[in-house]
Amino acid sequence: MTVLIRGARPYGEDAADILLRDGHVAAVGGSLSAPDAEVVDAAGLVALPGLVDLHTHLREPGREDAETVETGSRAAALGGYTAVHAMANTDPVADTAGVVEQVWRLGQQAGLVDVVPVGAVTVGLRGERLAELGAMADSAARVRVFSDDGMCVADPALMRRALEYVKALDGVVAQHAEEPRLTTGAQMHEGDRSARLGLTGWPAAAEEAIIARDVLLAGHVGARLHVCHVSTAGSVEILRWAKSRGVQVTAEVTPHHLLLTDECAEGYDPVFKVNPPLRTDADVAAVRRGLAEGVIDAVATDHAPHAVEDKESEWAGARPGMLGLEQALSVVVATMVETGLLDWRGVADRMSVRPAAIGRLETHGRPLAPGEPATLLLLDPAARAVVDPAALASRSRNSPYAGRELPGRVVHTFLRGVPTVTDGKATR
Amino acid sequence: MRRHLLEAADLDRADATLVLDTAAQIDAALAGREVKKLPTLRGRTVVNLFYEDSTRTRISFELAAKRLSADVINFSAKGSSVSKGESLKDTALTLEAMGSDAIVVRHSASGAPHRLAHWVRGSVVNAGDGTHEHPTQALLDAYTIRHRLGRLEGVRVAVVGDVLHSRVARSNVRLLHTLGAEVTLVAPPTLLPVGVGSWPAEVSYDLDAVLPKADVVMMLRVQAERMAASYFPSAREYSRRYGLDARRMAALGDDAIVMHPGPMNRGMEIAAEVADSVRSTIVEQVGNGVSVRMAVLYLLLGGAPS
Numbered sequence: 001m002t003v004l005i006r007g008a009r010p011y012g013e014d015a016a017d018i019l020l021r022d023g024h025v026a027a028v029g030g031s032l033s034a035p036d037a038e039v040v041d042a043a044g045l046v047a048l049p050g051l052v053d054l055h056t057h058l059r060e061p062g063r064e065d066a067e068t069v070e071t072g073s074r075a076a077a078l079g080g081y082t083a084v085h086a087m088a089n090t091d092p093v094a095d096t097a098g099v100v101e102q103v104w105r106l107g108q109q110a111g112l113v114d115v116v117p118v119g120a121v122t123v124g125l126r127g128e129r130l131a132e133l134g135a136m137a138d139s140a141a142r143v144r145v146f147s148d149d150g151m152c153v154a155d156p157a158l159m160r161r162a163l164e165y166v167k168a169l170d171g172v173v174a175q176h177a178e179e180p181r182l183t184t185g186a187q188m189h190e191g192d193r194s195a196r197l198g199l200t201g202w203p204a205a206a207e208e209a210i211i212a213r214d215v216l217l218a219g220h221v222g223a224r225l226h227v228c229h230v231s232t233a234g235s236v237e238i239l240r241w242a243k244s245r246g247v248q249v250t251a252e253v254t255p256h257h258l259l260l261t262d263e264c265a266e267g268y269d270p271v272f273k274v275n276p277p278l279r280t281d282a283d284v285a286a287v288r289r290g291l292a293e294g295v296i297d298a299v300a301t302d303h304a305p306h307a308v309e310d311k312e313s314e315w316a317g318a319r320p321g322m323l324g325l326e327q328a329l330s331v332v333v334a335t336m337v338e339t340g341l342l343d344w345r346g347v348a349d350r351m352s353v354r355p356a357a358i359g360r361l362e363t364h365g366r367p368l369a370p371g372e373p374a375t376l377l378l379l380d381p382a383a384r385a386v387v388d389p390a391a392l393a394s395r396s397r398n399s400p401y402a403g404r405e406l407p408g409r410v411v412h413t414f415l416r417g418v419p420t421v422t423d424g425k426a427t428r
Numbered sequence: 429m430r431r432h433l434l435e436a437a438d439l440d441r442a443d444a445t446l447v448l449d450t451a452a453q454i455d456a457a458l459a460g461r462e463v464k465k466l467p468t469l470r471g472r473t474v475v476n477l478f479y480e481d482s483t484r485t486r487i488s489f490e491l492a493a494k495r496l497s498a499d500v501i502n503f504s505a506k507g508s509s510v511s512k513g514e515s516l517k518d519t520a521l522t523l524e525a526m527g528s529d530a531i532v533v534r535h536s537a538s539g540a541p542h543r544l545a546h547w548v549r550g551s552v553v554n555a556g557d558g559t560h561e562h563p564t565q566a567l568l569d570a571y572t573i574r575h576r577l578g579r580l581e582g583v584r585v586a587v588v589g590d591v592l593h594s595r596v597a598r599s600n601v602r603l604l605h606t607l608g609a610e611v612t613l614v615a616p617p618t619l620l621p622v623g624v625g626s627w628p629a630e631v632s633y634d635l636d637a638v639l640p641k642a643d644v645v646m647m648l649r650v651q652a653e654r655m656a657a658s659y660f661p662s663a664r665e666y667s668r669r670y671g672l673d674a675r676r677m678a679a680l681g682d683d684a685i686v687m688h689p690g691p692m693n694r695g696m697e698i699a700a701e702v703a704d705s706v707r708s709t710i711v712e713q714v715g716n717g718v719s720v721r722m723a724v725l726y727l728l729l730g731g732a733p734s
Contacts, residue, residue: 187538195623198538198560198598203622268539314516314537316558 001417002026004034008042008378010368012344018047020374023417027370042378045411048348050082050375051329052355052364054145054174054252055228055300057321058084058115060106061099062091067305067395069106069115074393075303075325077112077420080377080410083356083364084113084303084325088120089150095120095131097139104141111428112420116359119143121162121173125151130162137169144360147174149228150275152210154180159214163223170360172224172250175214177235178276182206187316189262189277197265199315202277204232211235215242215249226358227251229302231276233286240295250358252300253287255324255331256400260284264400270311270318271398274304291350292341298355301328305396323399326392330406333381338407363416374417383409393426429727432545432552435561436602444606448571450723451716458495466722469498472729475528476502477519477544478555479535484690484714485555489532489564492721498729501528516540520547529729533557551728559593565689566599568720570607572709573644575716576685581608586638587629588614588670589648589697590659592621596689597648601629614638616670618659619650635670639679646687647672650697663696673699677707685709 005018010028017032018025026034053076059067069086076084086103088094094103100117107115119136123129125148136143146166153159153175162173183206188194190201211227215238218225230236230251242249256274261281264272272278290296304321311318332351336342342350356365366372386405389397413421420427429446430438439447458464474493476486486502493500505519514522516535523531530551533541538558545552556562574580585604591597591613604611605628612630613620624631632638639645650670652663660666667673672686680686686698686707694700703710 190622192623192626195621195626196598198558198595200559201622268542309515312515312517314535314540314543316537316539317516 002034002037003040003414003417003419004032004037005040005042005047005378008045008047010047011348012046018368020414020417023374025368025370025372025374028368040412044380044382045378046344046381047368048080048344048377048379049352049365049368050377050413050415051080051351052359052361053081053084053301053303053325054226054298054355054359055149055302056084056086056325057089057304058086058103059305060090061102063307065395066307069103070110071393071395072303072305072325073107073110073112073115074426077413077426078393078410079325079327080329080379080413081113081325082375082413082415083116083361085116085118085145085359087149088118088147089125093120093124094118095123097132097135100136100141100143101139112426113415114361114364116361117141117143118145118147118149118174121146121148121153122158127151127153127155127158130165133165133171134169137171144169144171145174145226146171147176147228149174149176152176152178152180156213156217160217160221163218163225164221167223172226172358174226174228175210176228177207177210177214179206179209182209187273188265189279191262191280193262193265197268199265204234204279207232207276208234208238211238215239215247218249219245219247224248229254229257229276229300230287230290230296231257231279231283233283236286236290236295239290243295250297250354251295252298253291253296254300254302255328256322257287258284258291258335259331260400268315270313270315271322271400273315273318273320274322275320288335288339288341291336292346297350298358299328299332299351300355301325305394306398307396311398321398323392323394323396326394327387327399327401327406329379329410330408333408334406374414376414377410378412380409380411381407383407385409431728433563433724433728434541434545434552434554436563436566436599436606438563439603439606441606444567444570444603447567447720447723447727448574450727451571451719454722455719465495465497467497468726468730469493469496472498472529473527474498474500474530474532474725475523476500477505477523477531477533478503479505480556481506482534482556485534488714488717489555489721491718492725495718496722496725498725516543517547520544524548524550530725553724553728556595558595560595561599562595563599563603564717564721564724565596566603567724568713568717569600569646569687569689570603571716571720572687572713573685576709577643577683580604583609583643584612584641585609585644585646586612586614586642587646587648588635588672590619590650590654591615591624591648592619594648600646601627605629612638612642614670616660635676636679639676640681642680643684644687645672645680645684647698649689649691649693652693652696667696671697671699672702674701677702677705680707687713689713
């Protein structure tokens with residue numbers, strides 16, 4: 001298959017034609033011609049390498065009523081993603097080679113993005129003993145990222161062992177940083193609003209204490225650590241310090257922590273309940289700055305689909321989490337590009353290049369250059385649309401952006417030269 | 429008045445004063461009557477939807493509705509709270525379909541009445557939600573203070589005890605501020621929420637320093653099980669530092685009153701001789717609760733067509 005993309009702006013820079021042939025970029029330049037090619041008019045569209053999500057909940061196996069690998073893959077492709085890391089907190093938990101291979105195969109069948117399973121660090125996410133990390137790494141799923149996401153590996157000795165053990169697998173432990181003794185019953189960010197709303201507070205210190213502990217451990221044993229969904233200004237400071245000391249630590253921030261604050265909890269609509277919780281304006285400013293500086297390496301969605309009945313309840317009874325795949329790039333455009341904090345190369349770096357490197361995905365996050373995989377997206381940065389949850393490809397509707405106007409529309413996505421999204425519609 | 433009473437902030441000064449004045453009129457109208465009943469809400473249906481045991485609050489609302497001639501249904505949903513049994517929404521829609529005009533709701537989850545208000549056309553009255561608010565308690569407290577002291581403007585109120593977990597404290601801080609009173613919260617730091625500094629109230633850790641200046645001392649219930657989570661070392665130490673006993677009561681000004689929303693832990697936050705003293709308004713508060721709840725139901729439902 002040969003595709004000639006006419007007049008796109010790679011990384012938002014000067015317009016060029018991009019020729020895709022046999023799954024690779026054949027040429028990039030002015031006025032290319034290829035008589036056999038299907039032509040895509042991309043005038044005004046920004047071309048970026050396909051996005052890589054380090055943090056996606058696809059819910060299959062176990063909660064296929066909320067999302068499946070297929071529906072989540074479609075949502076991802078529509079968001080400009082070409083690879084997603086599927087979190088391990090499924091039912092059964094992805095803590096064996098069998099489960100991770102099942103998820104990987106479902107991803108292959110769906111064929112819209114590369115579904116890269118994350119393996120659980122501990123058996124059943126229980127935080128008691130290590131799962132068979134080596135078996136998952138050696139499986140067809142080639143697991144490199146291990147996480148008990150949703151649960152913190154709270155036991156410091158176990159965390160140390162996990163960090164050490166995955167060194168042999170070229171793996172990384174992705175930590176959900178939450179000291180459980182400080183967050184018993186926690187419902188929202190602990191501060192002025194939680195005091196007034198009478199919702200049990202989730203203190204910033206509960207996140208920062210674990211990150212501080214873990215960077216010390218990672219430095220001590222010389223292992224790679226990845227910090228999931230960083231949400232506080234203090235966490236950014238600790239990461240900055242750790243990186244300055246040479247600790248091999250990387251970190252991600254979610255789109256919702258870049259945009260929304262605990263003000264959303266007013267009214268008690270659980271669509272805004274998430275873990276870690278939405279924080280303050282000062283925290284939002286700090287994580288944006290951290291992402292701009294590269295202290296935070298990546299944007300990761302923490303896409304967390306939930307069935308209606310798990311969200312349509314009193315706040316305390318609702319499950320935490322919100323959708324993200326289909327709006328992530330738009331939120332980054334709104335919070336980072338339109339504010340001047342990141343240019344398009346910066347967006348490519350934080351949403352594709354670095355997450356691919358953290359996940360050890362050799363064929364993602366590559367430059368838009370001849371010989372590289374034809375894995376890319378085309379974005380209309382000028383388009384603006386109001387988010388309608390009913391129009392989402394995800395099986396769930398718990399979008400915190402409902403009714404909000406956001407910039408940017410993914411028009412085309414290609415995975416190894418094959419279109420997965422054409423004119424804003426998934427191809428399968 | 430708005431359609432719902434979900435939190436004290438729903439009431440501006442005029443609304444809050446209207447509730448208190450209406451309660452006073454109801455008291456006057458019923459005083460000395462043999463049949464303590466008004467026809468105002470005849471044909472209206474009030475549902476008491478209680479997800480938590482609270483006999484006194486439920487009975488108070490039930491009596492209030494009955495004295496206004498409303499039909500009253502008690503729907504005890506205890507045990508079917510958070511993530512068990514029928515959802516709050518389904519219960520709401522069921523009650524709606526049965527034609528309820530007002531739902532009085534008590535729930536262990538903060539904000540449950542706010543959610544309920546999204547799903548029903550009738551009025552929702554918050555009868556206590558988690559650790560958030562209990563606005564009719566604050567109204568009856570304000571009514572009691574005004575009745576005893578003759579005013580609310582400038583009255584100095586000390587609210588003492590487990591502010592962190594208290595919906596009574598949250599509603600009182602807001603409402604008393606709206607009505608011009610000056611609130612000081614007194615508690616060990618462990619029982620004050622992070623963020624209390626943003627409330628319209630002073631904060632003190634020292635009860636003895638606050639008492640001489642207080643016109644009203646409102647004691648909050650302190651549950652002994654808070655000890656297990658190290659909010660304080662022992663019941664005895666709590667009582668020594670923050671309990672209101674006869675010695676401390678002697679430090680109060682001549683006209684100062686002592687309040688408690690009940691149920692009391694005698695010997696813990698309040699000594700028996702204080703609870704039973706002439707300063708105590710505790711029994712009076714219970715009676716005022718019915719009048720104030722009648723006023724709230726009347727104002728929410730009285731004007732609107734069914």
